[in-house]
Amino acid sequence: MEFLQEQLPALQVVLPLVAASLCALFRFGYLSWLITLSSSILSFLVAVFLLLRVLEQGIISYEIGGWSPPFGIEYRVDLINAFVLLIVSGVSAVIVPYTQKSISARFDSTEQSWFYCMYLLVLTGLLGVTITGDAFNIFVFLEISSLASYAMIAMGRDRRGLTAAYQYLIMGTIGATFIVIGIGLLWAMTGTLNLYDLAGRLPEIKNTRPVLAALAFLTVGVSLKLALFPLHLWLPNAYAYGPSVASAFLAGTATKVAIYLLLRFFFTIFGGATFFTETPLPEILKILALLAMFAASIVAIFQSNIKRMLAYSSVAQIGFIVLGISYATETSLTGAMTHMFNHAIMKAGLFLLLGAIMFRLGSVKIEALSGIGRKMPLTMAGFVILGLSLIGAPGTAGFISKWYLGLGALEQGEWWILVLIVSASLLTMIYIGRVVEVAYFREPTDEVVQLKEAPSEMLWPAYLLIAAAIYFGFDTSFSADLARQAAVLLVNAVY
Amino acid sequence: MTTIQVLMSTIMIPLIGTFFILLLNRFSNFRETVTLITSILLFAAVYKIFICVMDGDRSELLIFSITTGLKFSFHVEPLGALFALVASFLWIVNSIYSIGYMRGNNEPRQTQFYAAFAIALSATMGIAFSANLFTLFVFYEVLTLSTYPLVAHRADPNARIGGRIYLIYLIGASIVFFIPALLWTLILAGNLDFKMGGIISDVASPGTTGILLALFVFGIGKAALMPLHRWLPSAMVAPTPVSALLHAVAVVKAGVFTILKVVIYVIGSDHLLKTGASEWLIYLASFSLIAASVIALTKDNIKARLAYSTVSQLSYIILAAAIATPLALMGAAMHIVTHAFGKITLFFVAGAIHTSAHKTRVSELNGIGLSMPFTMLAFFIGALSIIGLPPLVGVWSKLYIALGSMEGDNSWVIAVLIISSLLNVAYLMPIVIKAFFASAPKTETTNPISEAPWLCVVPLSLTALICLILFFLPGYFESYLTDFLGPK
Numbered sequence: 014m015e016f017l018q019e020q021l022p023a024l025q026v027v028l029p030l031v032a033a034s035l036c037a038l039f040r041f042g043y044l045s046w047l048i049t050l051s052s053s054i055l056s057f058l059v060a061v062f063l064l065l066r067v068l069e070q071g072i073i074s075y076e077i078g079g080w081s082p083p084f085g086i087e088y089r090v091d092l093i094n095a096f097v098l099l100i101v102s103g104v105s106a107v108i109v110p111y112t113q114k115s116i117s118a119r120f121d122s123t124e125q126s127w128f129y130c131m132y133l134l135v136l137t138g139l140l141g142v143t144i145t146g147d148a149f150n151i152f153v154f155l156e157i158s159s160l161a162s163y164a165m166i167a168m169g170r171d172r173r174g175l176t177a178a179y180q181y182l183i184m185g186t187i188g189a190t191f192i193v194i195g196i197g198l199l200w201a202m203t204g205t206l207n208l209y210d211l212a213g214r215l216p217e218i219k220n221t222r223p224v225l226a227a228l229a230f231l232t233v234g235v236s237l238k239l240a241l242f243p244l245h246l247w248l249p250n251a252y253a254y255g256p257s258v259a260s261a262f263l264a265g266t267a268t269k270v271a272i273y274l275l276l277r278f279f280f281t282i283f284g285g286a287t288f289f290t291e292t293p294l295p296e297i298l299k300i301l302a303l304l305a306m307f308a309a310s311i312v313a314i315f316q317s318n319i320k321r322m323l324a325y326s327s328v329a330q331i332g333f334i335v336l337g338i339s340y341a342t343e344t345s346l347t348g349a350m351t352h353m354f355n356h357a358i359m360k361a362g363l364f365l366l367l368g369a370i371m372f373r374l375g376s377v378k379i380e381a382l383s384g385i386g387r388k389m390p391l392t393m394a395g396f397v398i399l400g401l402s403l404i405g406a407p408g409t410a411g412f413i414s415k416w417y418l419g420l421g422a423l424e425q426g427e428w429w430i431l432v433l434i435v436s437a438s439l440l441t442m443i444y445i446g447r448v449v450e451v452a453y454f455r456e457p458t459d460e461v462v463q464l465k466e467a468p469s470e471m472l473w474p475a476y477l478l479i480a481a482a483i484y485f486g487f488d489t490s491f492s493a494d495l496a497r498q499a500a501v502l503l504v505n506a507v508y
Numbered sequence: 509m510t511t512i513q514v515l516m517s518t519i520m521i522p523l524i525g526t527f528f529i530l531l532l533n534r535f536s537n538f539r540e541t542v543t544l545i546t547s548i549l550l551f552a553a554v555y556k557i558f559i560c561v562m563d564g565d566r567s568e569l570l571i572f573s574i575t576t577g578l579k580f581s582f583h584v585e586p587l588g589a590l591f592a593l594v595a596s597f598l599w600i601v602n603s604i605y606s607i608g609y610m611r612g613n614n615e616p617r618q619t620q621f622y623a624a625f626a627i628a629l630s631a632t633m634g635i636a637f638s639a640n641l642f643t644l645f646v647f648y649e650v651l652t653l654s655t656y657p658l659v660a661h662r663a664d665p666n667a668r669i670g671g672r673i674y675l676i677y678l679i680g681a682s683i684v685f686f687i688p689a690l691l692w693t694l695i696l697a698g699n700l701d702f703k704m705g706g707i708i709s710d711v712a713s714p715g716t717t718g719i720l721l722a723l724f725v726f727g728i729g730k731a732a733l734m735p736l737h738r739w740l741p742s743a744m745v746a747p748t749p750v751s752a753l754l755h756a757v758a759v760v761k762a763g764v765f766t767i768l769k770v771v772i773y774v775i776g777s778d779h780l781l782k783t784g785a786s787e788w789l790i791y792l793a794s795f796s797l798i799a800a801s802v803i804a805l806t807k808d809n810i811k812a813r814l815a816y817s818t819v820s821q822l823s824y825i826i827l828a829a830a831i832a833t834p835l836a837l838m839g840a841a842m843h844i845v846t847h848a849f850g851k852i853t854l855f856f857v858a859g860a861i862h863t864s865a866h867k868t869r870v871s872e873l874n875g876i877g878l879s880m881p882f883t884m885l886a887f888f889i890g891a892l893s894i895i896g897l898p899p900l901v902g903v904w905s906k907l908y909i910a911l912g913s914m915e916g917d918n919s920w921v922i923a924v925l926i927i928s929s930l931l932n933v934a935y936l937m938p939i940v941i942k943a944f945f946a947s948a949p950k951t952e953t954t955n956p957i958s959e960a961p962w963l964c965v966v967p968l969s970l971t972a973l974i975c976l977i978l979f980f981l982p983g984y985f986e987s988y989l990t991d992f993l994g995p996k
Contacts, residue, residue, distance in 0.1 A: 401653070405683075407646040413574070419691050431691065435683045442679055446672070454663045454671065489575050 021066070022075035022088040025059045025098065026141045026154075028052050033133035042125030046113045049129045056140065057099075057106040064095040072508075074146070082146070083207035089146030091508060093281075093499045096350065097143045097273045100357050104265035105136050108361065111474040112258045115368055119170060119256075128168055132262065134161035139270045148196045148206045151274065152189065155238070158270075159185045162263055166255035170371075177250035184237055184247040191234030198227035208282055212508050216284040225292075231278050232294065239271030241298075241335055242305030245328045252324035257368025260320060264327050265361030269353050272334055276346075276503055279338070285506030286341040298339040303433055305332030310440035314447070319377045322444055323363055326403065329437065330356045336434070337418050345421025346500035351493045352414035355402070355485060359411060362399045362478030366392050369467035369475065374460065379448060384457030386449075388464040391472055393452050395479045400445035402482040405438050410485035413493055511560045511567045514553050515582055515637050518592065521550045522630035526623045533619045540607050543622050547600040550629065554589070554596040557637075561589040562988065568639055577694045580646075583639035583702070586989060587772070587841055591765045592636035594848050595758050599629055601967045602753040605856055608963025609749050612863040620657060621747070625754075627654040632758045635765065641690055641700040641774065644766060645682070648730070652678045655759055658750045659743045670745035677739035678729045686727030692720060693774060702769060706776020714783035717775060721786055724770045725826065730763025733826055734796035737819045744811040748859025751811060756818055756851040761844050764825040768840055777832040781916065789830035794924045797823035801931035808869045810858045813935060814851065817894065820928065821847045827921065828909045836912025838989045843905035845985075846893065849975045850902055853890030854936075856968035857883050860960035870939055875948025877940070879957040882965050884943045886972035891936035893975040896929050901978035904985065 017024075032052035036045040066073060067090055075088040090098075112132070116125050138158020142151050163185065167178035200206055202223050203214045218224055233244075240248040248268075252260040279289050289295065306329050313325035330352070337349025367377050369392050374381060386393040402409035415434060422430035466472075485492045502508075525546030532539040560567075561584050568583040606625075610618050631654055634647030652675070660671030694700055696716070697707040712720065725733055732740045743755050771777055771786075780786045797820050804816035821843070828840035860883045861867050865876060877884035893900035896907075906925060913921035959965060 404679075406649055406653075407642070408650070416578070416687075416691070419687065420695070423691050423695055428688070428692075431688050432684070435687055438683050439676075439680055442675070442683070446675060450660075450668060450672070453657070454660050454668050456663075487572065487574055487580070493575055 018062070018066070021059055021063050022073060022090055022144055023077070025056060025063065025102075025144055026137055028056050028059065029133045029137040029140065033130050033137060036126050036130040036133060040123045040126040042117060042120070042122035043113075045126040045129040046109075046116075049112070049133055050109045052133065053102070053106045053109045053136070056136065057102040060095070060098040060102040063090055064099055067092055067095045083205050083210040086150050087146040087207055087209070088144050089209060089508075090144060091502065092495065093276065093502055094143045094273065096354070096495055096499055097270060098140060100269055100354055101136070101139050101143065101266045104357050104361050105262065107474050107477050108258060108262050108265070108365065111365055111368070111471050114468055114470045115258055115372055116256070118372065120168075124168075128165065128256075131161045131165045131168075132258075134158070135165060135262070135267070139266050142270050143273055146208045148199065148208060148211065152193050152196060155192065156189055158267065159189065159238075162259070162267065165259040165263075166251045169255040169259070171254040173250065174254035177247075177254045181247040181251045184244070188234045188237030188244075191230045191237065195227045195230035195234060198223050198230065202227070208277070209508055212282045212284075212506065215282055216288070219283060219288055228278075228283065228292070232275075235271055235274050235278065239268050239275065240328055240331055242301055242308060242328060242332060245305070245309070245331075248328060249321050249324040252327065252364075253318055253321040257320070257364055257371055260324070261361045261364035261368065264323070264364055265357040268327065268331055269357050272331070272338075272349075272353055275338065280341075280503040281506055281508045283506075286504040289341050295339045295341060298335050302332040302336035302339060305329055306336070306433070306437040307440070310437055310444070313444045314440065316444075317379050319379055319382070319448060320364070320367055322379075322448075323360065323367065326441065326444065327356075327360055329441070330360070330403070333415070333418060333434070333437070336430070337421060340421050340425060341504065342421055342424060343497065343500050343504055344417055344424055346503055347493060347497040348414055348417030348419075348421050350496035350499055351417055351489075354492045354496065355410040355414045355482070358478050358481045358485070359399050359402050362475050362482065363396065363403070365471065365475040365478065366396050366399070369471040372471065373464050373467060379451055381458070381460070382448065382452050383455035383461060384452070385461050385464065386453035388457060388461055389466050392467045392475075395472075395475055396452070397449055398479050399482055400449065402486070404441045404445060408483070408486050410482045410492065412486055413489055417493065511557060511565050511584055512569045512582070514556050514560075515567070515569070515584060518550060518553045518557070518596075518633040518637070519630050521546055521553060522626040522633070526626040526630075529619060529623045529626060536618065539619060539622060540603075543603045543606075543626065544600070546626060547596070547603045547629075550633070551596040551600055554592045554633070557584055558589045558593050560584065561586055577699050578642045579640055579700075580643050581639040582637045582643065584637060585702075587765070587768060588636040588638075590841060590988070591761060591844060592633055594845050595629065595632050595636070595761070598753055598757050598848060598852055598971070601970055602749055602852070605752070605859070605964055605967040606749040608961040609747065609859050609863055612961050612964070613747070615661070615747055617661065621661060624654050624657045625750075628658070628754060628758060632762055635762045639702055641693065641702070641770075644769070645686065645690060648728075648762065648766065649679070649682065651759060651762055652682075652730075655750070655754050658754065659746045661747055661750070662745065667745045670742045673742040674739050677736060681727055681729030681736055684727070685723045689720060689723035689727050692723070702773035704773065706772075706774055706779050708774065709776035709779035712775075712779075714785050717779065717783050717785035718788065721775060721780070721789065724774075725767060725789060728763050728766045728770075730759055731767050731826060732760060732763065732819045732822050733793065734799060734819070734823075737796070737800065740819055741812050741815040744815050748811070748855060748862060751815075752852045752855035752859065755815070756855050757848045760818060760822055761848060764822050764829075764840070765844060767826060767829050768837070771829045771832060772837065777834075777837060780830075780832040786830040786832055790827060790918060790921065793823045793827035793830055794921065796820070797827060797924060797928050798931065801928055801935065804935045805931065808871055810861070810868060810870055810939070811855070813870065814854050814858060817932070817935065818851060821851065821894065824906070824909060827924075828912060831909075831912050831916045831918055831921065833912045833916040835908055835915050838986070839905050839908030839910075839912050841989055842908060842985050846901045846905045846975075846978070849971050849978065850890045850893035850900075853886055853968055853971040853975065854894070856964065856971065857887040857890070860964040860968060863964060864960040865957045870942070873939060873942045874946035875943070876957065877943030878948065880959050882969055883960055884940065886968045887943070888940045889972040889975055891940060894936060895932040899979045900975050902975070903979070904982045
């Protein structure tokens with residue numbers, strides 16, 4: 014048991030990786046699903062144990078292959094990435110039970126295995142990026158997850174999924190290139206790739222031109238991955254035309270991990286909030302975040318495909334998170350990290366519900382949903398609840414994060430930012446309201462009349478997330494309180 | 509049971525009722541029985557609290573704390589108990605009326621209607637007994653959301669647009685103004701609790717207080733202060749029982765009730781008097797009061813006319829809250845009650861006319877008083893109470909507001925009150941005159957209109973009667989309210 018405890022950081026990544034190869038090896042759909050399910054749940058348990066251990070004894074350092082850092086690769090778990098590991102593995106563990114129904118309806122056994130293989134590789138990559146303490150390792154895992162997610166997107170029912178995946182591939186690769194250039198520059202200047210080591214050496218040379226160039230490259234590269242406006246163009250199509258499971262999974266995890274990277278680079282290795290606020294980054298990020306909040310929300314209002322609408326909504330919500338980051342204060346970072354947590358729950362849940370509608374109806378066009386509230390009451394009731402959370406209605410998780418973001422802006426005396434936050438929430442209300450109105454206050458079309466409620470295998474995972482979205486609106490000891498502790502670490506660059 | 513347990517049950521009873529209403533979807537008689545039983549139980553529970561409050565009980569209960577300053581807690585205090593008592597009593601009356609109206613008009617989706625209604629009442633109870641702004645805000649939003657399906661009930665394009673306006677105004681106002689006000693209060697005071705004398709009175713400068721008051725007054729869109737009143741007329745697309753109980757009593761009164769709570773318990777009425785930070789609101793509320801009455805004059809649709817009348821009457825309460833002297837606040841609290849009984853009677857009548865005669869316009873009412881004598885007599889009584897004439901209860905609240913304005917050196921407000929009362933006469937009395945003294949159109953002599961179903965007539969006669977009875981009991985009001993906001 015003691016041995017197993019010591020190996021937790023390695024298990025976190027190795028489990029899904031081995032599972033992915035098993036899926037590729039057996040190529041039998043149902044078996045692959047079982048493998049994916051068990052490895053996802055185990056990963057989640059590992060993340061829980063890691064978090065508990067971090068809370069108990071502080072930072073965990075794990076030497077891969079016994080090579081001591083900074084020469085070998087180190088896995089380093091502190092509160093910040095333990096929190097993100099939990100989000101990623103948790104969302105995955107909830108989604109996998111849902112996948113079977115939706116995937117087996119469309120693919121034959123071998124294709125299913127490949128899907129699960131890709132899914133697990135994405136999971137491996139995302140967990141790897143989060144857990145590793147090595148800059149180059151970050152790049153490697155990022156590419157593992159990205160390449161696998163291109164393949165996953167391309168498996169969508171819609172043929173446009175192929176172009177969407179291609180677009181994503183181009184943009185994602187540019188982003189990865191930028192990141193690797195940034196890391197290369199850092200390595201050239203410091204001679205180390207270990208994040209902890211970097212954090213020790215960078216502050217002395219932080220104002221040299223190569224370091225600033227590295228920062229710029231990293232910022233742009235990571236911003237591409239997290240779909241920060243105006244680098245978001247790949248995201249709407251990828252989410253809209255990929256399989257619903259992939260949209261739910263990526264919306265809940267991929268962008269969150271990219272945000273984690275942003276936090277890690279900006280705060281941990283460059284010397285905390287003091288360095289961050291010396292650079293022009295806060296202003297730039299703030300403006301881009303505000304643009305994202307408004308432009309993407311307005312575009313979302315005019316979408317006819319609801320998956321695309323939610324994809325644009327993701328871009329807007331990322332704007333909220335980045336806005337919190339741009340203030341670099343304890344409260345605002347708490348808001349940003351809480352929103353990261355809450356948005357993962359809400360958006361994954363919304364995409365799962367849309368997947369259920371797609372499964373029954375074969376379309377997620379807004380006009381096709383007339384009166385669907387009467388035929389799929391549980392699905393649409395869930396949509397309303399998560400929609401309210403997305404708007405930020407009190408009593409839901411979304412309220413808590415926006416509350417902290419607003420408080421963060423007010424603490425800086427920038428009340429007009431608060432006005433903008435609330436106006437953007439109003440736009441959210443409009444695009445969610447559009448769907449609700451069509452679903453409940455229109456007569457059902459002939460196709461809708463014949464619908465049945467979504468299968469229970471698809472409903473209960475979504476309802477787990479819905480329950481979480483309500484629960485975390487009342488009890489924040491897990492979301493906001495942990496986020497606050499993490500924010501303190503970020504502001505002071507403790508690693 | 510302790511007061512607190514009773515308090516929790518007031519929130520739970522309607523929710524349990526909702527559950528059974530949904531369960532009994534197919535059995536309409538049982539379903540309506542559940543609504544009636546639920547409303548009676550709720551009233552009994554609230555009455556129990558009311559008695560405890562009279563005995564000086566001020567229990568408080570913290571359910572849980574979410575994060576710094578955000579607590580979920582309840583308390584009992586006179587104003588909330590009074591509001592809850594009126595709302596829960598009128599729910600009984602309104603439920604009887606609803607059965608007559610909904611069946612008489614063959615409305616669709618009645619289960620959804622009764623279920624949403626019960627949730628709305630639960631939220632109203634939550635608002636009445638919240639011990640802090642955050643808890644109140646949560647229930648306030650639940651009330652908005654639970655009444656949206658009632659507004660959009662007919663599901664035709666008109667109802668959809670009405671529902672849209674309803675949501676955008678109410679949620680919009682609370683997002684844009686109310687939440688910032690909450691955040692600012694939290695930053696200023698460090699908590700959001702309701703405390704006698706206010707929580708920001710020591711820390712807020714006059715300027716800050718004025719702006720904060722503005723954020724609250726406009727953020728609480730349910731109070732329908734101009735220029736954020738448009739949602740109320742458009743909510744009139746709802747079935748009449750909804751307009752009667754929710755858009756003349758529960759929802760709009762929840763709005764002005766919240767404003768009163770903010771003035772008394774958050775900002776502090778003494779602080780307002782000292783700083784004069786509410787001076788501007790006296791003018792704005794006066795304007796809203798008169799302008800809405802003038803608009804009411806121009807409306808031919810009965811419900812639209814009544815809706816603008818409600819906007820105007822709500823401004824009385826906002827006006828009194830802005831004056832902020834003890835007598836004015838007492839008038840405001842009374843007006844919540846007196847207007848409730850008066851206006852619900854008028855809406856009941858409008859619905860009764862719609863049910864039996866299928867008429868919605870003032871100009872069509874010629875001679876209707878002869879075929880619907882009870883109904884129109886009740887309208888006459890309700891109208892007199894709204895105007896504020898003795899021997900009806902409406903006179904007392906207006907009197908106290910007038911006295912309060914003199915107490916606060918704003919005697920010119922009395923002129924506003926008089927003009928407004930004259931306008932009330934001008935837009936309500938023609939209906940009565942037409943009904944009783946104009947001759948009915950020819951078609952109706954051959955095809956006479958009958959009185960509305962008794963399930964409609966009994967409730968509206970009852971509320972009219974209460975307007976009369978309450979007139980003789982001003983002492984009860986006064987002694988009940990003096991305790992907590994009376995003259996020192």
